[in-house]
Amino acid sequence: MGISTITAARIYAGQMQGKPGEENILFFEKFPYLALAKTYNTNQQTPDSAGTMTAMMTGMKTKAGIIGVGQDMIRTNCSSITGNTLTTALEHAEQIGMSTGVVSTARLTHATPAATYAHVPERNFEDDRDISIMTNATGCKDIAAQLIDLKDRYGDGLEVALGGGRKNFIRRVHGAGPENGGMGEREDGRDLTTEWLAHYPNSAYVWNQASI
Numbered sequence: 746m747g748i749s750t751i752t753a754a755r756i757y758a759g760q761m762q763g764k765p766g767e768e769n770i771l772f773f774e775k776f777p778y779l780a781l782a783k784t785y786n787t788n789q790q791t792p793d794s795a796g797t798m799t800a801m802m803t804g805m806k807t808k809a810g811i812i813g814v815g816q817d818m819i820r821t822n823c824s825s826i827t828g829n830t831l832t833t834a835l836e837h838a839e840q841i842g843m844s845t846g847v848v849s850t851a852r853l854t855h856a857t858p859a860a861t862y863a864h865v866p867e868r869n870f871e872d873d874r875d876i877s878i879m880t881n882a883t884g885c886k887d888i889a890a891q892l893i894d895l896k897d898r899y900g901d902g903l904e905v906a907l908g909g910g911r912k913n914f915i916r917r918v919h920g921a922g923p924e925n926g927g928m929g930e931r932e933d934g935r936d937l938t939t940e941w942l943a944h945y946p947n948s949a950y951v952w953n954q955a956s957i
Contacts, residue, residue, distance in 0.1 A: 747784060787816040795868040798860035803831035812856060812888070813864035821867045821878060823885035830864040839900030846905025847892075853908040854888040862903070863891045872913040872930045889913040893937045896944055906941075914938050 751771065759769025786796040786809040793809040800806050807816045815829045835845045849858040854871040865885050869878055873887045886894065889910070896902030914937035915929030931937070 748781070793856070793868075795856035795860065798857045799831065802833040802835065802860050805831050807831075810868050811866045812860050812868055813862075814866055818866040819880075821880045823866060823879065823883055824881045826864065826866065826884050833861055835861040835903075836895075836899040839895070839902070842900065844904040845900075846903055847908065848905065849908035851908060852910025852913065853892060853906055854910045854913045858908060859888045859892075862895050863888045865891070871910070873933045874917065874930045887913075889931075889937055890935070893940050893944075902944065904945075911938070 751774075755769050755771050755774070756766035758771060759766035762769070784792055784797060785806070786792040787806050788808045795812045796807050796809045799811070799813055803813065805815060807814065808818065808820065810820050811818050813831055813833060814826060815831060818825060818829050835847075838845050847853060847858045847861050849855065851858060852871070853859070854863075856868040859865075859868070859871075865888060867879060869875055870882070870885070870887050872889045875887065876882050879885070892903065892906065893914075912929045914931070916931050916934060916936055917929055
């Protein structure tokens with residue numbers, strides 16, 4: 746949604762109404778205040794959702810492909826993660842006792858929702874089975890584990906988690922879950938959904954079946 750994109754939308758919407766287009770005004774251009782953001786990663790002009798959502802959640806620009814960590818991180822290498830993690834708005838909210846949650850039509854471990862709670866130098870490190878893509882995973886947890894273990898770092902953890910990606914939370918054995926034969930991706934023996942329910946005995950989890 747850069748200025749050029751808004752200009753194109755304004756003209757197109759006007760032309761769809763049979764007008765020249767340039768004189769059209771989009772509904773949000775009538776708002777009393779305006780905020781402009783430069784959308785880029787610190788290492789490339791065309792950004793990805795890992796770096797941009799990190800910027801939205803922490804106020805700090807960073808590289809493409811990394812989540813919740815500063816631009817000094819080397820992608821796939823966790824060796825320098827200490828001191829380079831960025832606190833997210835969700836974590837700040839947990840620190841002051843607010844209830845928090847993540848709702849997504851994507852996997853909960855996808856870069857965009859993950860940037861609300863995770864800190865990792867590789868957006869594709871969604872579960873422990875993905876460790877092969879890391880050049881050095883020492884000091885990092887996979888993204889799914891970080892969502893469940895948030896309670897150990899900030900406040901009491903998420904109160905709501907709605908989305909897809911169930912396979913990243915359950916064991917890689919048949920029958921671990923009710924759908925698709927119940928086979929997950931985790932090889933560490935953890936069933937993170939069971940851990941969630943044990944921590945929140947009165948809660949429940951909901952998965953977006955379309956993105957399991």
